[in-house]
Amino acid sequence: MTRIAVLVSGGGTNLQALIDAQARGELKNGEIAAVISSKAGAYALERAEKAGIPGYVVARKDFASNREMTQALVAKLKELDIGLVVLAGFMHILTEEMVQSYPNAILNVHPALIPSFCGAGYYGLHVHEKALAYGVKVTGATVHFVNEEPDGGPIILQKAVDILPGDTPEVLQHRVMEQAEWIILPKAVSLFCQGRLSVEGRIVQIKEEN
Ligand code: GAR
Numbered sequence: 001m002t003r004i005a006v007l008v009s010g011g012g013t014n015l016q017a018l019i020d021a022q023a024r025g026e027l028k029n030g031e032i033a034a035v036i037s038s039k040a041g042a043y044a045l046e047r048a049e050k051a052g053i054p055g056y057v058v059a060r061k062d063f064a065s066n067r068e069m070t071q072a073l074v075a076k077l078k079e080l081d082i083g084l085v086v087l088a089g090f091m092h093i094l095t096e097e098m099v100q101s102y103p104n105a106i107l108n109v110h111p112a113l114i115p116s117f118c119g120a121g122y123y124g125l126h127v128h129e130k131a132l133a134y135g136v137k138v139t140g141a142t143v144h145f146v147n148e149e150p151d152g153g154p155i156i157l158q159k160a161v162d163i164l165p166g167d168t169p170e171v172l173q174h175r176v177m178e179q180a181e182w183i184i185l186p187k188a189v190s191l192f193c194q195g196r197l198s199v200e201g202r203i204v205q206i207k208e209e210n
Contacts, residue, residue, distance in 0.1 A: 002083040002193040003033040007090040012044025013177055014088035014109055014185050019051045021186035030193030034080050038092055060092055067095040074101045084192055091123055096148055104199050106146035109185045111176050113158055114142040118151035128169040137163055141180035143188040145199060154204045156197060157184040
């Protein structure tokens with residue numbers, strides 16, 4: 001059983017999708033063992049509590065730098081014997097200590113089809129504002145392994161979502177979550193926990209179910 005930590009910063013709807021998938025028995029060989037929030041009072045912590053999952057706070061404001069925060073997070077993850085780290089609406093860029101401690105064992109969900117609308121400055125609602133301003137007709141979500149480059153790691157799953165006339169950033173954000181993020185994130189987590197993902201360079205191969 002892989003022990004999973006979900007790192008969050010806000011509302012936690014992707015966390016909820018993982019909790020619901022676990023309740024349906026769809027996180028095969030995985031168990032959400034901890035939720036770690038970068039903000040005290042994040043609604044995601046309430047979701048964790050309701051599901052009986054231990055919640056922790058490692059707040060950015062308590063550290064002098066991203067590096068010190070990352071080191072504190074790594075220490076917590078090791079103490080909790082975590083095997084898979086999931087960034088689900090986690091709004092901080094972690095330093096290389098995280099990737100070095102968990103090589104190809106950190107997943108991130110991004111609300112666009114990478115390599116579009118990603119990298120520094122592209123997070124949360126801003127991603128959808130920028131997609132609408134550019135005039136693309138299709139967007140979506142990506143789940144990828146985290147490496148040293150923001151949103152630059154090997155891609156595991158993607159799902160496209162149409163942009164419709166009259167969309168606002170909020171409306172589009174909700175459609176991307178409902179039609180893509182909440183589906184592909186639990187799927188990718190389950191594939192990881194079943195040992196069905198292999199990475200060669202940028203390419204992720206998904207093995208057939210035994
Ligand atoms: C989600 O859309 C997630 O993809 C995005 O923030 C939102 C968090 O919502 N993450 C990023 O932009 C990271 N670059 P949630 O807290 O309800 O899951």
